[in-house]
Amino acid sequence: MSGFDETLLDEADETVRVRLVVNGRKVACEVSPRETLVDCLRNALELTGTHAGCEMGACGACLVQLDGRAVHSCLMYAVQADGATINTIEGLTESGVIADLQAEFHRRNALQCGFCTPGMLVNAHELLSQVAQPSREEIRDALSGNYCRCTGYEAIVDAIDAVAKARSQGGGAT
Template identity: 90%
Template sequence: MSGFDETLLGEADETVRVRFVVNGRKVACEVAPRETLVDCLREKLELTGTHAGCEMGACGACLIQLDGRAVHSCLIFAVQADGARIDTIEGLSESGVIADLQAEFHRRNALQCGFCTPGMLVNAEELLSLVAQPSREQIRDALSGNYCRCTGYEAIIDAIYAVAKARSGGVTT
């Protein structure tokens, strides 16, 4: 009835098998329980578009979609995500759902070194899925957990604002 097997306690270093649906494909891999999802994605699955920055949930570079919601992949162990649907920047790029955001970031130089960009895009996509036409203030607020050390944010906010307008059928400026 308990479901808990005490031998587990002696096996802290042993890997366990986890399964996800990553970017629409079923994958299985062996992970140690202490391995974070961002490390698993980057090292086991070689999806290096997700960036490991602060590794404590402050910088937002590691954002991915977990069951459709933006989360920090550094703040979840891979074992916790067993059975989940995961979409990374690679999947979002290939499917074309954020093509307009990417084009607008490019057009407005909303990146320089690009380290923060995957997280920015995941966050922007979630914002626009929840709020069709956010104000600049709302965009700024939504990005409060994403650090960019190059651009000063203005171009990023411009890009997201423009895409929101375009998606709502407005004219981009």
């Protein structure tokens, strides 16, 4: 009944095979159990759009979609994601689902250094998929876990607000 093999206890430094679907592609990686998902994405899969910032869930730069929900890829180990479907900023970009958000961020200068932008976009994408017309306050609340140290929040809220309005009117943001 156990399923637990004690020899595992002496294999902490050995890698294990993890299978994921990343951006629509099946991949397998060899990771050590203590390797975080963000490190696996950036190092093994060379998907460097996901940024490792604080590495403790405070800054939001590492957000990815895990089985459809935004999560911090620094707050989980790659082994925990075995069998999961992940979309990173690269996948969301290629699919075009956030093209209007990206264009609006660009148009309104909603970024300076851009380090926080992938996380902001993943978060904004989830917000708009749940709430069609969020108020500015709701947008700010949703972004409370995403730091922008270039202090660009106002333009970021503007951009998300504009896309929400444009989407609900059936067109793209201008």
